[in-house]
Structures are given as structure tokens and as C-alpha cells.
Amino acid sequence: MDISNKKYDEMVKKASPPSPVVKNCIWAFCVGGAICCFGELLFKLYGMAGMSQTETRTMVSVTLIVIAAVLTGIGIFDKIAKYAGAGTVVPITGFANSVVAPALEHKSEGFVMGTGANIFRVSGPVIAYGIFTSTAFGIVYYIIQKVIM
Amino acid sequence: MRIGKYVIEFQNKPSVAEWSAVAGKKEGEGPLGKLFDMVIEDATDGKDTWEQAESEFQKTSIGVLLDKAGIKDTDVDVVYAGDLLNQCSGTGFGLRGYEIPFSGVYGACSTSVLAMINAAIGVDSGIFRKAISSTSSHFCSAEKQFRQPLEYGGQRSPTAQWTVTGAASALISGEKLQNRPVIEKAIIGRIVDKGVTDSANMGAAMAPVDVKIEP
Numbered sequence: 294m295d296i297s298n299k300k301y302d303e304m305v306k307k308a309s310p311p312s313p314v315v316k317n318c319i320w321a322f323c324v325g326g327a328i329c330c331f332g333e334l335l336f337k338l339y340g341m342a343g344m345s346q347t348e349t350r351t352m353v354s355v356t357l358i359v360i361a362a363v364l365t366g367i368g369i370f371d372k373i374a375k376y377a378g379a380g381t382v383v384p385i386t387g388f389a390n391s392v393v394a395p396a397l398e399h400k401s402e403g404f405v406m407g408t409g410a411n412i413f414r415v416s417g418p419v420i421a422y423g424i425f426t427s428t429a430f431g432i433v434y435y436i437i438q439k440v441i442m
Numbered sequence: 443m444r445i446g447k448y449v450i451e452f453q454n455k456p457s458v459a460e461w462s463a464v465a466g467k468k469e470g471e472g473p474l475g476k477l478f479d480m481v482i483e484d485a486t487d488g489k490d491t492w493e494q495a496e497s498e499f500q501k502t503s504i505g506v507l508l509d510k511a512g513i514k515d516t517d518v519d520v521v522y523a524g525d526l527l528n529q530c531s532g533t534g535f536g537l538r539g540y541e542i543p544f545s546g547v548y549g550a551c552s553t554s555v556l557a558m559i560n561a562a563i564g565v566d567s568g569i570f571r572k573a574i575s576s577t578s579s580h581f582c583s584a585e586k587q588f589r590q591p592l593e594y595g596g597q598r599s600p601t602a603q604w605t606v607t608g609a610a611s612a613l614i615s616g617e618k619l620q621n622r623p624v625i626e627k628a629i630i631g632r633i634v635d636k637g638v639t640d641s642a643n644m645g646a647a648m649a650p651v652d653v654k655i656e657p
Contacts, residue, residue: 298637305638305646310600317597365593374595381595390595398591401491415594 317378324373324380332357332384354385361389366397391415448629455624456565459572459615462507464499466581466607478608479506485582485607493527493535496580496609500525500536503609504576511613513572515540518613520564522557523576524548526605527587532578536609542574551648552631553577554610561614562625571616578609588641599642 296304332353339349361381364370370390374381381387392412399411413420443451463478470481480502487495487502500523508515521540524547525532537544549556557575564570582592584605590596614625631651638647 301636301650302638305643309643309646312597312600365595368593371593371595375597377595378597387595390593394591394593394595397593398586401493415590 320376321378321380321383324377325383326380328357328380328384328386357385358389361386362393365390365393370394388416388419391419445627450559450563450628450630452562452566452625452627454566454568454616455626456562456614456616457619457622457624458612459617459619459622460507460511460613461611462503462510463610464503464506464608466499468581468604469606469608479510485580492580492582492586493532496525496527496532496578496583497534497536499580499607499609500533500576500578500611501539503578503611504537504540504574507574507576507611507613513613515542518542518572518574519570520545520561521574521576522547522560522564523574523578523611524553524557525578526550526553526584532580532583533576536578537576547577551644556630558612558614558625559628559630561612562628565614565616568616573614574611575614576609576611579606581605581607599640601640601643601645603644 335353335356336349339352340346344352361370364373370381370386371394374387374390381390392415395414396408396412399407399414401407402411443453445451464480464482465475465478466485467481467483469475470478470483475481482499482502485495486492487498489495489498504515504521508518519542521537521542522545523533523537524530530546530548533544533546545560547553547557547560554575554577557577561570561573561575565573581604585592634650636647636650640646
């Protein structure tokens with residue numbers, strides 16, 4: 294095949310079916326919105342149960358994580374996510390799923406070398422750079438505070 | 443014998459004496475479903491892991507092949523086989539029960555044909571009388587090794603391929619047989635890299651072929 298890589302790339306782009314962006318966006322908006330509404334409902338319910346605002350915030354996250362983890366475990370989460378896309382990935386549910394899924398998948402290789410070694414296979418980059426960024430910003434914030442005060 | 447620069451021509455035309463194909467549920471539901479020797483509905487094939495299931499598929503495929511050909515494993519001189527897993531472990535564990543010398547082949551998607559070419563070269567030279575070429579893959583073990591865990595909630599790109607769950611084998615024989623296909627010529631391809639970096643578009647990476655029949 295005597296054509297340049299650039300020319301071939303153009304051919305590939307032309308031949309590849311595009312992602313259904315509009316459909317994906319509508320699904321993501323509806324499912325993601327529903328998860329957030331559910332979170333808001335939980336926030337109100339925990340509030341009515343007499344919890345403080347800090348406690349309710351934590352409890353809402355924990356509840357959503359538990360639900361996502363259980364749905365992953367029983368094999369329902371990925372079926373919803375197939376349609377929802379970013380709708381289930383962006384809220385905290387996506388993070389819970391990205392930890393539980395590899396943990397389950399690699400259980401067959403043992404709890405230490407399987408689950409233990411692979412549990413952060415998907416979410417690892419998010420955790421690594423999340424910690425790095427928060428540390429960096431923390432230092433910057435500390436310095437700015439010292440200078441201004 | 444070689445024709446031109448790269449084409450291999452088999453003087454004795456080794457025949458494909460028998461073949462077998464064992465496939466998973468999804469493949470069984472497809473347009474080729476009726477043509478498979480066996481469709482195994484259970485993706486784990488009664489085993490604990492996807493990798494063990496893949497080995498079982500390959501073991502079954504060779505078993506079916508030997509049955510169809512009416513021969514024993516000790517009648518076969520060599521098996522060229524491979525799969526997609528680390529160190530071709532699917533094949534190693536799948537074939538350990540057979541008394542056949544094993545030569546591993548790794549060519550990802552080209553494994554089945556590569557194994558067949560190797561077997562044909564051996565048979566054509568007269569070194570082997572009967573050789574088996576075999577390959578396997580499993581959707582779940584491939585997803586686990588190369589892509590995301592099965593339960594991970596993501597959307598597949600429209601260009602993403604679906605790895606076959608199944609195994610297939612062929613018996614290449616030096617005997618002259620009636621009504622059986624023969625292998626006349628083969629060409630081993632060169633690597634063509636057109637700079638495709640999207641791992642969800644393997645078709646684009648594999649489509650460019652470099653076949654030059656040079657005198």
C-alpha cells in the first residue's frame with residue numbers, strides 16, 4: 294500500500310462510523326441528571342432524619358457508592374452504562390464501578406496478586422493525579438495564605 | 443519452492459484433511475452458527491476462569507478434529523497452535539493432555555493462518571506426515587487482558603471489534619485425498635504500520651496489506 298500515513302488516516306476517518314453524539318448526550322443528560330436528583334433526594338431525606346449538613350454530604354456519597362458497587366457486582370451497572378455513558382461515569386457512581394469491576398474480574402488470580410494488585414487498574418490514574426494535584430494546590434494555597442495574612 | 447521473492451509454492455500440495463470449529467453462544471447465533479461442529483453456550487465452559495474456558499475450547503476443538511479424522515493424538519507429528527493470552531497459556535493448558543509435539547505460534551489475528559502455513563511447510567517437506575494447526579480466542583479473556591474489565595461501565599466505540607469466543611483446528615496431511623482442499627501457495631506478510639493509534643479501531647490498523655509479488 295503505497296499511500297502516506299496522513300492520507301490513510303483521512304481514509305480511516307471517512308470509513309469509520311461516527312459515535313452517535315446527540316443520542317449519547319441525551320442519554321447522559323437524563324441518566325446523569327436522574328442520579329443527581331436521587332442524590333438531592335437523599336440529601337433532603339438524611340437532613341430530615343436530623344443529620345448535620347457535613348454528615349448528609351458524606352452519607353449521600355457513601356449511599357451512591359454502595360448502590361453503584363452492588364449494581365456492578367450483580368452485573369447490572371455495565372448494562373445501564375452502555376446507554377448512559379458519561380451519565381454514569383461522571384457522578385461518583387462511575388468511580389465506584391471503576392474500582393469494583395477490576396476487583397471482581399481479577400479475583401480469579403487470588404486476593405493479593407489478583408484483586409489487590411488490579412483493584413486500581415482503571416481508577417489508578419485518577420487517584421494518582423488527583424492526589425498529586427490536590428497536594429500541589431494545597432501547597433500553593435498555603436503559600437498564598439501566608440503571604441496575604 | 444519459492445516463486446519470485448516471497449511466494450511459497452508447495453510442491454506436494456498438502457491437503458486439509460479435516461477441520462473443526464467450536465464456538466461460543468454469540469457466534470452460534472450468527473450467520474455461521476449452523477456450520478460450527480459445536481456451540482458451547484456457557485461462556486465459562488464449566489470452568490472457574492475465562493482463561494481456563496479458552497483452554498477448554500481449544501482442547502475440545504482438537505478432540506473434535508481427531509474424532510472427525512478418526513485418528514489418535516499419537517498419529518499426529520506436530521501441532522502448531524497459539525492464542526491471544528500471555529505466553530500462549532490458553533494453548534499450553536489446552537493441549538497439555540495430548541501426546542503431540544507442540545510448537546507455539548503468536549500472530550494475534552493471523553495466528554490461524556500462520557499456524558496453517560507452518561504446518562503446510564512441514565508436511566510439504568516430508569518431515570511431518572500429519573500436522574495440526576489450531577487457534578483459540580475468548581471474548582472475556584481478551585477484554586480482560588487488552589481492554590477493560592467486563593463489568594466496567596463504558597461505551598464501546600462504533601469501530602470496536604468483538605473478539606471471537608471459540609477455537610478452530612485443521613489437520614494438514616501429506617496424503618493425497620479426494621474432495622479435500624489443498625494448500626498450493628502461501629505468502630507471509632510484511633508488517634505494515636500506517637500509524638493507526640486508536641486501539642478501538644483494529645480494523646483500520648490491520649486493513650493495509652503489503653503484498654508484492656516480485657519476480
